[in-house]
Amino acid sequence: MDFYAIVLRKSGDYWVALCLENGLVGQGETREKAIEKLKSAVDSFKNAREAETDVYNAPVSIKDLHEFLMMEVQDPISQPFELRAVHA
Numbered sequence: 726m727d728f729y730a731i732v733l734r735k736s737g738d739y740w741v742a743l744c745l746e747n748g749l750v751g752q753g754e755t756r757e758k759a760i761e762k763l764k765s766a767v768d769s770f771k772n773a774r775e776a777e778t779d780v781y782n783a784p785v786s787i788k789d790l791h792e793f794l795m796m797e798v799q800d801p802i803s804q805p806f807e808l809r810a811v812h813a
Contacts (some may be wrong), residue, residue: 727767727812728810728811728812729744729745729746729747729767729810729811729812730744730745730746730808730809730810730811731743731744731745731760731763731808731809731810731811732745732790732793732794732806732807732808733756733759733760733806733807733808733809734793734794734806734807736752736796736797737797738754739752739753739754739759740752740753740754740755740756740758740759741759741793742756742759742760742762742763743763743785743790743793744763744766744767744785744811745784745785745790746784746785747767747770747782747783747784747785748783748784748785748789749763749766749767749770750763750766751763751764751765751766756807760809760811763811764811770782794806
């Protein structure tokens, strides 16, 4: 089982989970649904990497992480963020 670091944030009526190791995202109406979708995306990505040798894989850059955290934010202090460890 692999370990991944993810950041969760609220976006409108949904939660979005971003995997810091590979940039994959999952979205759902709850935190748990967003994480489930992300785990599914990670599994699909693993399968693609096993089948294809030239699949791009890189951690999220600081610039991209900043953009993810600041999207739709007017008052960053009141915006909820969460960092979690997830096994997929």
